[in-house]
Amino acid sequence: MTNLENMGALAKSAARTLRIEDSSVKTEALELIASALLQKKADILTANALDVEAAKGSLSPSMIDRLSLSEERIESMADAVIAVSKWPDPVGQVLEERVLPNGLHVQKTSVPLGVCGIIFEARPNVTSDCAALCIKAGNACILRGGKEAFHSNMAITGVMRDALSSTALPADCIQLVEDTSRESAAEMMALTEYLDVLIPRGGAGLIRSVVDNAKVPVIETGVGNCHIYVDRAADISMALDIVFNAKTSRPSVCNAAEKLLVHKEIAAVFLPAMAEKLAEKDVELRADESACRLLPHAKAASEGDWSREYLDYIMGVKIVNSIDDAIDHIERYSSHHSDCIVTSDQAAADRFLASVDSAAVYHNASTRFTDGGELGLGAEIGISTQKLHARGPMGVNQLVSYKYVISGSGQIR
Amino acid sequence: MTNLENMGALAKSAARTLRIEDSSVKTEALELIASALLQKKADILTANALDVEAAKGSLSPSMIDRLSLSEERIESMADAVIAVSKWPDPVGQVLEERVLPNGLHVQKTSVPLGVCGIIFEARPNVTSDCAALCIKAGNACILRGGKEAFHSNMAITGVMRDALSSTALPADCIQLVEDTSRESAAEMMALTEYLDVLIPRGGAGLIRSVVDNAKVPVIETGVGNCHIYVDRAADISMALDIVFNAKTSRPSVCNAAEKLLVHKEIAAVFLPAMAEKLAEKDVELRADESACRLLPHAKAASEGDWSREYLDYIMGVKIVNSIDDAIDHIERYSSHHSDCIVTSDQAAADRFLASVDSAAVYHNASTRFTDGGELGLGAEIGISTQKLHARGPMGVNQLVSYKYVISGSGQIR
CATH class of the missing domain: 3.40.309.10 (Aldehyde Dehydrogenase; Chain A, domain 2)
Structure with missing residues (x-):
C-alpha cells in the first residue's frame, strides 16, 4: 500500500463511522474544532510565519497576502466553522417516499458522499472551511494544499484532528496529504477505490489538470469569464x-x-x-x-x-x-x-x-x-461550473448523495 | 474539425433550440417518433436482418437474441417512447425560491443537461430508449452503438430523425456515430467542448474503460455484484x-x-x-x-x-x-x-x-x-452505481441540471 492508499483506507473507515453518527455528534465536533482553532492561534501563527518567510521573494505580494494568517483571520476561520455547524443536517432527509402497489415501501434518503478529496492552492483558510463542510455532510476528507502553505496546513489539520480525538468521530475524518509533489496529486486523481469525489479549488491551470487527468469523479469549479x-x-x-x-x-x-x-x-x-x-x-x-x-x-x-x-x-x-x-x-x-x-x-x-x-x-x-453566503445557501466548498451533480455555489447540501431504502414483506418479482 | 467535433457542434446547436421549447413540442415529437417506428417496422427489420446474419458464427446465441428485433420488439420500443412522452416534463421546475433581504429574487430552476453522449453495445432498443429519454429532458444526444448493431441503429436513428424533421425540433437532436472503431469511442470520451455528460451502457469492460479514460463527466452505470x-x-x-x-x-x-x-x-x-x-x-x-x-x-x-x-x-x-x-x-x-x-x-x-x-x-x-419501472420512477437510461449526480435508476428526472435565475432592480455588492 502506498501512503495515499493507506490514507484512503483510513478515510473510508472513518467515513463508515461518520455516516451513521447523529447530527448532534457532528455539531459538537465542529464546535470543538472552532474552539481549538482559537485556543491554538499562537501555534498556527508560528507555523504560518514559516510559510510566509519562505514565500518572500518567490510569491507575488497578493499571493503572500492570501497565504498570510493573522489573529483576526483565524477568528474568521473559527466563525466559519461555527456557521457550518449551525446549518441543518443535510443527511437522513427523506427526499421522496412511496408505497408501491405490491406493498414495497420505498424511501429515497440523503446520505453522505463518503470520502471527498480536495486539491487546493495557497489559502490556509480553505483547510478549515473544507473540513467543516465535509464533516457537516458526513464525509471524511483528504486535503491536499499547496506546498507554499505546508506548515500552516499541518498546524491547522493537527489542531482539528486533536479536537476530533475527544469526540465520537475518528481523527481520520480529516487528513492532510503531506507530500505536495505533482506525483501525489496524480496519485490522488487515480484513487478511485477510496475517493468518491475530487474537488479542485484554485486557478484555471489546476482545475484543467484535474478535469483532464482524474479517474475519480470530479466537480469542476471556479473559472469565471x-x-x-x-x-x-x-x-x-x-x-x-x-x-x-x-x-x-x-x-x-x-x-x-x-x-x-x-x-x-x-x-x-x-x-x-x-x-x-x-x-x-x-x-x-x-x-x-x-x-x-x-x-x-x-x-x-x-x-x-x-x-x-x-x-x-x-x-x-x-x-x-x-x-x-x-x-x-x-x-x-x-x-x-x-x-x-x-x-x-x-x-x-x-x-x-x-x-x-x-x-x-x-x-x-x-x-x-454568485456566492453561497450572498445567496443564502451557506458556506461553499466551491462554485461548480459543470452541470452534473451540483451547479453554482456548492454548500453542505451539495456534498451529499442519496440511496433507495426499500422495505418489504417477502416481495419477489 | 473532425467528424465527431462537427456532430458535437450540431448537437450543441440543436440543444439550444431544445432547451427553450415548450413541453408540448417535445411530447408531440416523441409521439411522432413512436408512430414512425411502427410505420417503418419493415425497413427496420430488413436492416436488423443484415446485422443478425453477420453476427451468426461470431456472437453467442444469447448475444444474437439481444441483437434480434421482431415486430413485437419494435412495438415495445414504440410503447416505451410513448411512456416517456407521458412523463411530466422535468425541465423548468422551480426547485427552490427565495427573496433575499436586499430584494434579489432567486429561483433555482431545473434545466436540461445539454448534450448527452451514450456509448452502448449490441441492443438496438437502447437507441430509441435513450433518444426518447434525452429529448423528454430537453437534451440532444450523440449515440454510439456497437458495430454488431450498426445497420439496425442506422435504420432506427434514420426513422427518428425523419420524424423530427416534421416538428419544430432539429433532426440533430438525435445523432448516431457511424464510425464504430475504438478510435471514435476514445475521441468521444475527450469531447469536453461539446458533451456535458457521457453515459456508458454495457458490460463491465466498457464501463471501466469509459470511467478510466473519459475527460467528459461520466455517470458510471450498471455493474451489480x-x-x-x-x-x-x-x-x-x-x-x-x-x-x-x-x-x-x-x-x-x-x-x-x-x-x-x-x-x-x-x-x-x-x-x-x-x-x-x-x-x-x-x-x-x-x-x-x-x-x-x-x-x-x-x-x-x-x-x-x-x-x-x-x-x-x-x-x-x-x-x-x-x-x-x-x-x-x-x-x-x-x-x-x-x-x-x-x-x-x-x-x-x-x-x-x-x-x-x-x-x-x-x-x-x-x-x-432495482429498476426504474418497478420503483415507479419511469423508464431508465441506466442504473448509476456512483454517488455524484444520480444514484440507482436514472430516468428523465435525473437527466437534468439546474441553474440560478436571479432578478434584481440594480443591486450591487
Whole structure:
C-alpha cells in the first residue's frame, strides 16, 4: 500500500463511522474544532510565519497576502466553522417516499458522499472551511494544499484532528496529504477505490489538470469569464453602477465581470460614460473595432481575449447588433459561471434568462452575488461550473448523495 | 474539425433550440417518433436482418437474441417512447425560491443537461430508449452503438430523425456515430467542448474503460455484484423465495443476486434447503470453507469470486459470524448496486439499511426491484452505481441540471 492508499483506507473507515453518527455528534465536533482553532492561534501563527518567510521573494505580494494568517483571520476561520455547524443536517432527509402497489415501501434518503478529496492552492483558510463542510455532510476528507502553505496546513489539520480525538468521530475524518509533489496529486486523481469525489479549488491551470487527468469523479469549479450585456433598453445609470461594481469591487474573484457587451443603439451614449467611471480604478479596456472608435484609450482586443478570465483590472468590451448576438457570444465564450443582462425590457430579460445556459443568470444585478453566503445557501466548498451533480455555489447540501431504502414483506418479482 | 467535433457542434446547436421549447413540442415529437417506428417496422427489420446474419458464427446465441428485433420488439420500443412522452416534463421546475433581504429574487430552476453522449453495445432498443429519454429532458444526444448493431441503429436513428424533421425540433437532436472503431469511442470520451455528460451502457469492460479514460463527466452505470444476507432471525421460507427469485428469475441482469451471506446460527438449517431449491435451476454454488461442509455439491470459492458479477446461474456463498461481518463483507466486495437483508429482527434491519452504502438497500424483498419501472420512477437510461449526480435508476428526472435565475432592480455588492 502506498501512503495515499493507506490514507484512503483510513478515510473510508472513518467515513463508515461518520455516516451513521447523529447530527448532534457532528455539531459538537465542529464546535470543538472552532474552539481549538482559537485556543491554538499562537501555534498556527508560528507555523504560518514559516510559510510566509519562505514565500518572500518567490510569491507575488497578493499571493503572500492570501497565504498570510493573522489573529483576526483565524477568528474568521473559527466563525466559519461555527456557521457550518449551525446549518441543518443535510443527511437522513427523506427526499421522496412511496408505497408501491405490491406493498414495497420505498424511501429515497440523503446520505453522505463518503470520502471527498480536495486539491487546493495557497489559502490556509480553505483547510478549515473544507473540513467543516465535509464533516457537516458526513464525509471524511483528504486535503491536499499547496506546498507554499505546508506548515500552516499541518498546524491547522493537527489542531482539528486533536479536537476530533475527544469526540465520537475518528481523527481520520480529516487528513492532510503531506507530500505536495505533482506525483501525489496524480496519485490522488487515480484513487478511485477510496475517493468518491475530487474537488479542485484554485486557478484555471489546476482545475484543467484535474478535469483532464482524474479517474475519480470530479466537480469542476471556479473559472469565471462572466459577462454583462447592456441592452438597448437598459437604464444607463443602473448599468454604470452594476458594471462598475461587478468589475472593480473585487477583481481577483471568479464572480467578477470580465466582459462587457453593449447593444449598438446605446453604445454611443453608454460606453464613454462607462469608460470614464472605470478609469477611476484604472481599468484597462480591450475593445473590438467598433467599440474602439468610441473609446480612444482602449486597446484592441484579440480573439484570445474573449475567452480569458483576467482576474484583474482589465475588461473586454464588444458592441453587439442585437440581444441574440449577445446570447450567441456568451454561448460561445462564457465559462458559464455568471452572466447578466441589464434592461428595462422584461421580454428581453426573459429571453436572456431562458437562453443563457450558465450556473447563474442575472437580470439587473451585479454578478458578484454568485456566492453561497450572498445567496443564502451557506458556506461553499466551491462554485461548480459543470452541470452534473451540483451547479453554482456548492454548500453542505451539495456534498451529499442519496440511496433507495426499500422495505418489504417477502416481495419477489 | 473532425467528424465527431462537427456532430458535437450540431448537437450543441440543436440543444439550444431544445432547451427553450415548450413541453408540448417535445411530447408531440416523441409521439411522432413512436408512430414512425411502427410505420417503418419493415425497413427496420430488413436492416436488423443484415446485422443478425453477420453476427451468426461470431456472437453467442444469447448475444444474437439481444441483437434480434421482431415486430413485437419494435412495438415495445414504440410503447416505451410513448411512456416517456407521458412523463411530466422535468425541465423548468422551480426547485427552490427565495427573496433575499436586499430584494434579489432567486429561483433555482431545473434545466436540461445539454448534450448527452451514450456509448452502448449490441441492443438496438437502447437507441430509441435513450433518444426518447434525452429529448423528454430537453437534451440532444450523440449515440454510439456497437458495430454488431450498426445497420439496425442506422435504420432506427434514420426513422427518428425523419420524424423530427416534421416538428419544430432539429433532426440533430438525435445523432448516431457511424464510425464504430475504438478510435471514435476514445475521441468521444475527450469531447469536453461539446458533451456535458457521457453515459456508458454495457458490460463491465466498457464501463471501466469509459470511467478510466473519459475527460467528459461520466455517470458510471450498471455493474451489480448484489448480496443477500440471511440473518439469524430470518424467516426461512421467505429467505428461500427471495434468494431463489433474485438469483434465477433473470440472471443476466445487473440487479440479480450474485452472493449469498448466511448467519452461522441459521446456516445448517437454511443452506441445504437453499441448495436444493437452487438445484432446480442448476445453479452452481461457489462456497467458502465452512459453507462447503454443508453443501456437498458446491465448489470452493476463490478470493476473486467475492467481487465478481457472474450474470449467470452461479452464486457465491459465505457463512458469516454476525451481521457486522456481513456488513463488512458487503463494504469490501459489493459494487454497491443493490444489497439485501432478510430478517424478522427490525433492529438488525435498521442497522443493515443504515450501514450498507449501496444505491438500493433492501429489507425482506428481492434485489430484482432495482429498476426504474418497478420503483415507479419511469423508464431508465441506466442504473448509476456512483454517488455524484444520480444514484440507482436514472430516468428523465435525473437527466437534468439546474441553474440560478436571479432578478434584481440594480443591486450591487
